[in-house]
Amino acid sequence: MGVFILMPSETIILLGVNHKKTPLEVREKLALSSGYEEPLAALGTIDGLREYYLLSTCNRVEILVSTDAADVVEKKLAEFLFGDALTPDQYEKHLYCYRDAKAIHHLFMVAASLDSMIVGESQILGQLKEAYRWSSEKKCTGPILNKLLHKSFSVAKRVRSETRIGSSAVSISYAAIELAKKIFGSLEDKRVLLIGAGEMAELAAEHLVGNGAKDVVVANRTLERALDLAKRFNGRAVGLDEMLEQLGQVDIIVSSTGAPGIILHRDDVKPLMRNRRNKPLFFIDIAVPRDLDPALNDLENVYLYDIDDLNNVVELNKAERDKEAIKASRIVDEEALKFKDWQAGLAVTPTLAALREKGNAIARMELERTLPRLEGLSAKERKSVEKMASAIVSKLLHDPMLFLKSESCKDQSEMKVDMLRSVFGLEKNSDQ
Amino acid sequence: MLGEINYILFNSVMVVSFVACAVYIVFFFSQREGLRKIARMIFLGSGILQSLYILSRYFLSGYTPITSQHEAVVFFAWSVTWAYLSFHWRYSVKNFGTFVSVLVVIMLCIAASVSRDLQVLSPILQSLWLPVHAGISVIAYGFLALAFCGGIMYLLQERELKTKNFGFFYSRLPSLESLDQLNNHCLTVGFVFLTLGIITGTLWGRQAWGTYWSWDPKETWSLITWLLYAAQIHQRFTLGWRGRRIALMSIVGFCTVLFTLWGVTFLLGGVHTYAQ
Numbered sequence: 001m002g003v004f005i006l007m008p009s010e011t012i013i014l015l016g017v018n019h020k021k022t023p024l025e026v027r028e029k030l031a032l033s034s035g036y037e038e039p040l041a042a043l044g045t046i047d048g049l050r051e052y053y054l055l056s057t058c059n060r061v062e063i064l065v066s067t068d069a070a071d072v073v074e075k076k077l078a079e080f081l082f083g084d085a086l087t088p089d090q091y092e093k094h095l096y097c098y099r100d101a102k103a104i105h106h107l108f109m110v111a112a113s114l115d116s117m118i119v120g121e122s123q124i125l126g127q128l129k130e131a132y133r134w135s136s137e138k139k140c141t142g143p144i145l146n147k148l149l150h151k152s153f154s155v156a157k158r159v160r161s162e163t164r165i166g167s168s169a170v171s172i173s174y175a176a177i178e179l180a181k182k183i184f185g186s187l188e189d190k191r192v193l194l195i196g197a198g199e200m201a202e203l204a205a206e207h208l209v210g211n212g213a214k215d216v217v218v219a220n221r222t223l224e225r226a227l228d229l230a231k232r233f234n235g236r237a238v239g240l241d242e243m244l245e246q247l248g249q250v251d252i253i254v255s256s257t258g259a260p261g262i263i264l265h266r267d268d269v270k271p272l273m274r275n276r277r278n279k280p281l282f283f284i285d286i287a288v289p290r291d292l293d294p295a296l297n298d299l300e301n302v303y304l305y306d307i308d309d310l311n312n313v314v315e316l317n318k319a320e321r322d323k324e325a326i327k328a329s330r331i332v333d334e335e336a337l338k339f340k341d342w343q344a345g346l347a348v349t350p351t352l353a354a355l356r357e358k359g360n361a362i363a364r365m366e367l368e369r370t371l372p373r374l375e376g377l378s379a380k381e382r383k384s385v386e387k388m389a390s391a392i393v394s395k396l397l398h399d400p401m402l403f404l405k406s407e408s409c410k411d412q413s414e415m416k417v418d419m420l421r422s423v424f425g426l427e428k429n430s431d432q
Numbered sequence: 433m434l435g436e437i438n439y440i441l442f443n444s445v446m447v448v449s450f451v452a453c454a455v456y457i458v459f460f461f462s463q464r465e466g467l468r469k470i471a472r473m474i475f476l477g478s479g480i481l482q483s484l485y486i487l488s489r490y491f492l493s494g495y496t497p498i499t500s501q502h503e504a505v506v507f508f509a510w511s512v513t514w515a516y517l518s519f520h521w522r523y524s525v526k527n528f529g530t531f532v533s534v535l536v537v538i539m540l541c542i543a544a545s546v547s548r549d550l551q552v553l554s555p556i557l558q559s560l561w562l563p564v565h566a567g568i569s570v571i572a573y574g575f576l577a578l579a580f581c582g583g584i585m586y587l588l589q590e591r592e593l594k595t596k597n598f599g600f601f602y603s604r605l606p607s608l609e610s611l612d613q614l615n616n617h618c619l620t621v622g623f624v625f626l627t628l629g630i631i632t633g634t635l636w637g638r639q640a641w642g643t644y645w646s647w648d649p650k651e652t653w654s655l656i657t658w659l660l661y662a663a664q665i666h667q668r669f670t671l672g673w674r675g676r677r678i679a680l681m682s683i684v685g686f687c688t689v690l691f692t693l694w695g696v697t698f699l700l701g702g703v704h705t706y707a708q
């Protein structure tokens with residue numbers, strides 16, 4: 001009995017630090033830095049937590065708990081989060097702490113990527129799911145947080161499908177993909193040449209391959225690193241001196257070498273175009289200082305974007321996305337309200353259980369008193385009497401229960417609970 | 433009676449085409465998916481009405497209605513409309529309909545502004561060759577007009593990408609690749625019909641005037657147009673010309689088409705002159 005036994009005093013608390021409120025130097029000092037296993041185990045030692053969950057990304061660390069001793073737990077959580085690194089006076093201004101409705105709202109905002117550094121990026125939802133997987137595997141979450149977190153995933157999904165918040169390019173890689181699609185239509189079967197094998201090149205290649213690009217060729221000064229990277233994408237590695245040869249076959253070029261000057265000139269590329277039958281070339285120069293001759297862009301069917309150009313695209317998209325963010329936060333508000341309603345319904349559950357329990361207890365007691373006095377009853381008749389007693393109880397309690405569960409005036413559920421408890425003489429608190 | 437139907441049909445063609453164009457333009461600005469379907473249905477309606485109008489005019493005059501200025505332009509608009517609708521049946525190019533519907537409305541406005549009187553057809557034009565030769569030529573013009581729209585869209589989109597100044601058109605126009613394919617498709621189909629149009633013209637010329645080619649200004653300009661498009665296709669196949677150059681050539685080519693259709697008639701005269 002009683003899957004959802006929520007104490008009337010139970011509170012949801014969300015406490016954490018993020019990129020907005022807390023500078024990196026402070027976030028770096030946080031006690032929990034690596035993985036989920038240890039921090040979750042450590043959280044488990046704090047008294048008073050009924051359910052708990054932890055999210056840790058490079059931009060935020062958040063603890064979500066349900067507890068019946070909110071004030072004490074709040075303090076303990078803050079101490080847990082900062083360890084010995086900072087005194088309460090120091091961390092107070094970096095920390096945010098929300099309860100109930102506000103906590104739910106904040107969680108939904110995070111899941112919908114409205115609280116992210118890059119609003120609308122889709123990574124956060126994956127991180128949230130990963131964090132939840134850890135917490136539920138370690139049995140840290142219970143009915144409340146399970147429901148709440150699942151809800152946050154569906155809110156994120158709804159925001160994604162009903163607004164265009166995730167659709168505009170908000171990072172440099174996305175911007176490059178979007179441009180490539182405007183040139184080539186689809187990236188299916190397009191070949192990519194990476195000049196330089198740095199981290200940025202890797203990220204860009206990842207996105208390109210994720211969008212259907214077929215073949216990755218890596219040209220690097222040191223062949224070893226080129227081989228490593230090429231292996232990741234099932235591609236080929238070549239030396240820098242073979243770069244020009246490759247330009248005949250590839251479509252998209254990402255250049256990110258540390259070279260001090262221009263490594264590819266307009267006049268190197270111009271004669272290649274005829275052999276390519278003028279198939280478009282898309283150069284992405286993410287190196288600083290630049291690798292590619294700006295005059296490449298003047299060639300017909302050649303498009304060159306450097307890091308500044310891409311940043312401009314990103315900025316442009318930000319404005320568009322901010323408009324969508326307003327729509328998205330309306331969805332979050334709505335869903336947070338719905339969850340509160342569900343929670344309010346939950347407050348009713350222990351009273352329902354107590355009511356049923358009291359009815360059954362009376363029936364049992366009366367049966368125990370009456371049955372010994374009825375002699376000569378067959379087993380079947382005995383059963384019938386028992387059945388009748390419990391039927392009377394359930395029919396009598398049916399309407400009060402309906403009243404308690406009724407959808408109308410949900411926000412008055414506390415009043416309804418109080419009323420029924422005094423009418424039926426139940427304990428004020430459901431602890432029996 | 434037929435005259436009245438004819439009159440009503442032309443007016444409904446005008447109204448329906450205007451509405452289709454207006455909805456396409458609203459869609460172009462708002463990019464609401466629902467509007468696109470509505471606009472396409474209305475444009476299809478306009479295509480059907482245009483066909484009915486041409487049919488009614490055929491019954492009214494007793495010959496293929498392609499001899500007066502008015503008739504030629506309506507036929508042209510009809511051919512553009514159906515070339516687009518047939519094209520759309522196979523490929524979908526983002527916001528292409530907006531450009532095409534604007535072109536069709538401009539043509540219909542020109543058709544509305546010139547005399548709609550029926551003309552007495554000279555005996556020489558009363559031949560089965562008339563619908564064959566003129567019809568094939570106008571179908572060619574329809575596809576070349578689509579290539580012209582595609583060329584304009586290509587140049588607009590390429591400018592956005594080259595100058596990196598992303599304005600109004602960037603998000604609304606399709607990718608360069610799909611526009612280039614559109615040009616390729618429409619030019620190829622248009623060129624085939626253009627060639628057939630010229631061949632049927634020479635055969636008819638042989639029959640009517642006894643000579644295959646009489647260097648009438650219209651014939652000369654048709655040849656110039658044909659050579660332009662032939663050069664373009666040649667360059668594409670041999671040197672792999674594409675993109676901007678092809679787009680520019682399809683715009684220039686279409687200008688010579690227009691000149692062949694109107695300029696020649698007004699400036700140079702000749703046997704193809706419609707009015708007597």
